[in-house]
Amino acid sequence: xxxxxxxxxxxxxxxxxxxxxxxxxxxxxxKLCTPLGACLAYKGIAGTVPxxxxxxxxxxxxxxxxxxxxxxxxxIAASNFAEHAAVFGGREVLHTGxxxxxxxxxxxxxxxxxxxxxxxxxENLPQLLREYREQAPAATDAxxxxxxxxxSYRGTHVDGFHATVRALVETLAPAQIAAxxxxxxxxxxxxxxxxxxxxxxxxxxxxxxxGLTATLVPDYSETMDGASxxxxxxxxxxxxxxxxxxxxxxxxxxxECGRILAGEARTAGTHLAQLGVPLHxxxxxxxxxxTDRFCYALELAAGLExxxxxxxxxxxxxxxxxxxxxxxxxxxxxxxxxEDFVIGLTSFLCEIGMRPVLCASGGRSRxxxxxxxxxxxxxxxxxxxxxxxDYADIEAAAMxxxxxxxxxxxxxxxxxxxxxxxLVRCGFPVHDRLGGHRLLHVGYAGALQLYDTLVNALxxxxxxxxxxxxxxx
Amino acid sequence: MPSIDILPARAASITQAGQPGAAVRCGQTxxxxxxxxxxxxxxxxxxxxxxxxxxxxxxxxxxxxAAYTWDIRGAQxxxxxxxxxxxxxxxxxxxxxxxxxxxxERALTVLIARHQPKAAFVYSTCIVGVxxxxxxxxxxxVAAATGIPVxxxxxxxxxxxxxxxxxxxxxxVYTLIGTGDTTGISPLxxxxxxxxxxxxxxxxxxxxxxxxxxxxxxxxxxxxxxDDIRRCHGAKLNLVQCAGSMTHLARKLRDEHGIPFLxxxxxxxxxxxxxxxxxxxxxxxxxxxxxxxxxxxxxxxxVYPELRRYKEQLLGKKAAIYVGGAFKAxxxxxxxxxxxxxxxxxxxxxxxxxxxxxxxxxxxAGTVIVDDSNPLELAKFCLEKDVDLFIxxxxxxxxxxxxxxxxxxxxxxxxxxxAGYVGMLNFAREVYASCCSPVWQYMPRRAGGAA
Numbered sequence: 016x017x018x019x020x021x022x023x024x025x026x027x028x029x030x031x032x033x034x035x036x037x038x039x040x041x042x043x044x045x046k047l048c049t050p051l052g053a054c055l056a057y058k059g060i061a062g063t064v065p066x067x068x069x070x071x072x073x074x075x076x077x078x079x080x081x082x083x084x085x086x087x088x089x090x091i092a093a094s095n096f097a098e099h100a101a102v103f104g105g106r107e108v109l110h111t112g113x114x115x116x117x118x119x120x121x122x123x124x125x126x127x128x129x130x131x132x133x134x135x136x137x138e139n140l141p142q143l144l145r146e147y148r149e150q151a152p153a154a155t156d157a158x159x160x161x162x163x164x165x166x167s168y169r170g171t172h173v174d175g176f177h178a179t180v181r182a183l184v185e186t187l188a189p190a191q192i193a194a195x196x197x198x199x200x201x202x203x204x205x206x207x208x209x210x211x212x213x214x215x216x217x218x219x220x221x222x223x224x225x226g227l228t229a230t231l232v233p234d235y236s237e238t239m240d241g242a243s244x245x246x247x248x249x250x251x252x253x254x255x256x257x258x259x260x261x262x263x264x265x266x267x268x269x270x271e272c273g274r275i276l277a278g279e280a281r282t283a284g285t286h287l288a289q290l291g292v293p294l295h296x297x298x299x300x301x302x303x304x305x306t307d308r309f310c311y312a313l314e315l316a317a318g319l320e321x322x323x324x325x326x327x328x329x330x331x332x333x334x335x336x337x338x339x340x341x342x343x344x345x346x347x348x349x350x351x352x353x354e355d356f357v358i359g360l361t362s363f364l365c366e367i368g369m370r371p372v373l374c375a376s377g378g379r380s381r382x383x384x385x386x387x388x389x390x391x392x393x394x395x396x397x398x399x400x401x402x403x404x405d406y407a408d409i410e411a412a413a414m415x416x417x418x419x420x421x422x423x424x425x426x427x428x429x430x431x432x433x434x435x436x437x438l439v440r441c442g443f444p445v446h447d448r449l450g451g452h453r454l455l456h457v458g459y460a461g462a463l464q465l466y467d468t469l470v471n472a473l474x475x476x477x478x479x480x481x482x483x484x485x486x487x488x
Numbered sequence: 489m490p491s492i493d494i495l496p497a498r499a500a501s502i503t504q505a506g507q508p509g510a511a512v513r514c515g516q517t518x519x520x521x522x523x524x525x526x527x528x529x530x531x532x533x534x535x536x537x538x539x540x541x542x543x544x545x546x547x548x549x550x551x552x553x554a555a556y557t558w559d560i561r562g563a564q565x566x567x568x569x570x571x572x573x574x575x576x577x578x579x580x581x582x583x584x585x586x587x588x589x590x591x592x593e594r595a596l597t598v599l600i601a602r603h604q605p606k607a608a609f610v611y612s613t614c615i616v617g618v619x620x621x622x623x624x625x626x627x628x629x630v631a632a633a634t635g636i637p638v639x640x641x642x643x644x645x646x647x648x649x650x651x652x653x654x655x656x657x658x659x660x661v662y663t664l665i666g667t668g669d670t671t672g673i674s675p676l677x678x679x680x681x682x683x684x685x686x687x688x689x690x691x692x693x694x695x696x697x698x699x700x701x702x703x704x705x706x707x708x709x710x711x712x713x714x715d716d717i718r719r720c721h722g723a724k725l726n727l728v729q730c731a732g733s734m735t736h737l738a739r740k741l742r743d744e745h746g747i748p749f750l751x752x753x754x755x756x757x758x759x760x761x762x763x764x765x766x767x768x769x770x771x772x773x774x775x776x777x778x779x780x781x782x783x784x785x786x787x788x789x790x791v792y793p794e795l796r797r798y799k800e801q802l803l804g805k806k807a808a809i810y811v812g813g814a815f816k817a818x819x820x821x822x823x824x825x826x827x828x829x830x831x832x833x834x835x836x837x838x839x840x841x842x843x844x845x846x847x848x849x850x851x852x853a854g855t856v857i858v859d860d861s862n863p864l865e866l867a868k869f870c871l872e873k874d875v876d877l878f879i880x881x882x883x884x885x886x887x888x889x890x891x892x893x894x895x896x897x898x899x900x901x902x903x904x905x906x907a908g909y910v911g912m913l914n915f916a917r918e919v920y921a922s923c924c925s926p927v928w929q930y931m932p933r934r935a936g937g938a939a
Contacts, residue, residue: 040595048552070645072528076556115521167550247867
């Protein structure tokens with residue numbers, strides 16, 4: 016199992032009560048399992064097929080869950096463990112599965128992730144993949160194999176996502192490479208975190224506005240939000256080219272988004288930093304201040320002041336914040352979702368004068384509260400902050416808080432309905448509306464879109480509940 | 489694009505109607521690396537038991553299995569909504585090291601006290617089968633302490649296929665049966681097995697039988713209640729709608745309680761009517777048959793004019809069907825004929841040899857018949873047969889849409905009632921709405937390849 020589990024220093028018996036260390040059952044989770052994050056991260060690499068080493072159900076469930084959000088084809092292969100493999104090991108099904116995926120999809124890369132089953136029976140992936148490479152016919156178009164350990168009993172989908180990004184970068188860009196002398200320094204390595212397809216596109220535009228190119232890891236902006244097809248594409252077009260990943264050692268700078276992620280000792284970003292790439296560890300660029308910080312990092316990387324187009328976008332956001340300031344002032348908000356997402360949203364809500372009364376996440380970094388308060392110093396002292404929360408916890412905490420608005424994934428709808436307040440859908444997943452993957456959250460443009468959406472949700476509520484029903488507000 | 493390659497290990501699972509050849513290979517675990525549309529044993533068990541609305545459904549394992557099955561189905565309840573929650577022991581690394589029994593017992597105790605269910609189902613996931621928790625022993629202890637049935641569902645994902653999950657669910661349900669009072673149950677009484685009340689379908693069908701004068705004792709599991717299941721052995725006939733999942737339970741009720749069963753389907757005018765007639769015939773009561781005929785006449789009269797309008801628009805269009813069970817596939821082939829459409833491709837996740845033999849017989853020559861297919865095969869067949877409509881579930885939908893093909897959701901996530909006469913009308917409306925939408929003409933594949 017894990018080298019991180021200090022089993023020897025604990026009493027080798029299950030404790031008799033739920034505790035912080037042994038949390039109790041979960042009701043309506045505000046998180047998903049690690050392999051889901053791995054699959055989505057792999058979907059952001061060009062020519063890649065995600066492959067789960069474990070039971071078939073994991074792949075099928077994750078496909079259905081992601082398809083319901085992105086509404087795009089999403090093939091995830093699996094070694095399809097049966098009882099024999101669980102008892103005697105999954106070597107054969109792994110090797111057969113990889114050969115079959117190679118044959119049917121002709122991928123450039125197969126992104127392998129483990130599941131709780133293969134982890135618990137102690138599958139040695141590096142060894143099994145070495146054996147596979149040795150016995151496979153030495154074809155020139157043999158796919159690259161990357162693997163990540165994602166037991167679902169450790170962490171959440173966000174942890175699986177980041178672990179996969181790290182595995183991709185460590186495996187494909189193990190060493191520093193010198194940029195060719197006659198060329199400009201390389202692209203900006205951008206690790207955007209678990210954001211929407213629209214966010215990925217906008218982040219690329221932001222980098223381009225500084226005259227730079229970005230290598231986003233991952234980039235599922237097209238693979239998970241593509242055009243209609245003339246014929247079936249076994250692997251949808253788009254994604255970060257494998258060659259671009261291999262060239263990351265020559266990156267001009269690296270930007271890693273996520274304040275919780277910034278507390279991790281080993282990430283894709285720290286790997287590049289070890290190779291000598293200047294690393295900026297920032298929050299998700301949600302709202303004014305976090306976007307300012309993001310743009311400042313780009314200014315440093317480009318050696319340029321921010322371009323006029325961005326100054327205008329920022330100005331528009333400020334202008335809107337004035338136009339609507341009275342509608343949102345002191346309005347009480349419940350914010351939930353992934354930890355880094357909630358931190359970004361909370362920062363923005365405080366900028367516009369709203370009052371986050373509860374900030375909750377199913378993530379369990381054990382530093383959520385401290386990082387959130389450091390990022391948003393003006394957050395009221397009585398704001399309730401919960402990590403490792405499920406929707407039952409959120410509901411229990413919400414009673415008596417009298418929120419005016421909820422912000423988070425569509426899984427909060429039941430709560431919003433019971434409370435009778437609007438839910439502004441954002442983050443992941445959005446399973447009850449079209450276009451969840453096209454919601455823009457990042458940058459000045461994303462903040463503006465969020466702002467309009469939440470102001471209008473408040474106006475609509477006020478209008479609908481008014482006995483007069485003015486059509487002029 | 490290079491043409492799509494069929495894996496050699498998959499070839500025996502594909503055939504065509506009207507062609508000689510061996511039986512379709514089926515009932516096997518999926519080929520490794522083939523992106524099967526099937527899920528796992530856990531999925532099979534969860535899908536069958538999910539609609540029992542006054543039970544606690546606790547998934548014992550790490551969070552994924554519970555999270556992915558939280559309130560995703562259209563299975564409605566007329567009362568309690570407990571089934572729409574997602575309860576998980578949410579096993580963590582230390583639980584895996586030390587064993588999950590203690591956590592399971594505490595979780596059951598806490599959740600039963602909080603929600604006061606009539607029974608609790610505990611689903612074992614993959615990892616439980618590996619770390620060796622004695623789930624049965626925990627269930628027994630908690631049942632003794634709380635006074636409600638606490639049932640272990642042996643649904644470790646890797647221990648077979650989705651069908652084995654159906655069986656595990658039937659075994660768990662069966663332990664409830666025979667524990668309730670059956671006094672007062674009519675001699676003209678049935679149980680509905682294998683209807684899951686998607687979008688209220690159980691209510692639609694139940695109403696027909698009640699109008700016929702047949703008492704419906706228990707609906708298993710649509711709008712299901714523990715107390716109804718406990719006394720369902722008092723019914724005189726079982727109607728099995730989802731044959732793949734519930735035949736096991738029907739056989740047990742026949743062999744151990746002497747209740748005969750009929751395999752029926754409530755999808756399509758023909759099959760719905762046949763279900764009513766077969767039931768009347770079974771009881772041998774002429775008055776019952778008269779009432780069945782009256783219901784069929786009234787209901788068909790009510791929906792037929794509108795159906796005929798759709799048929800005019802849909803005549804000659806081709807469909808692909810890929811669904812979980814074969815009985816639904818049979819009904820859909822017939823229902824499409826009612827709409828003037830043909831079936832070009834039909835496949836299932838869990839059909840058996842007899843099912844595929846029947847599909848070969850009932851489909852037009854040249855219809856592709858496939859077991860446990862995958863997205864690449866389905867796309868290949870759709871392109872080769874140039875179908876206008878795909879009938880499947882959420883995982884098949886984007887395959888159709890990307891290729892500019894209409895789609896009808898006939899899976900458990902749907903929120904439209906498709907059973908009974910009104911269901912046939914809803915089905916026709918949906919098929920018409922999708923097939924006859926103006927959007928397809930602009931799709932690059934339909935517009936002659938110009939993107």
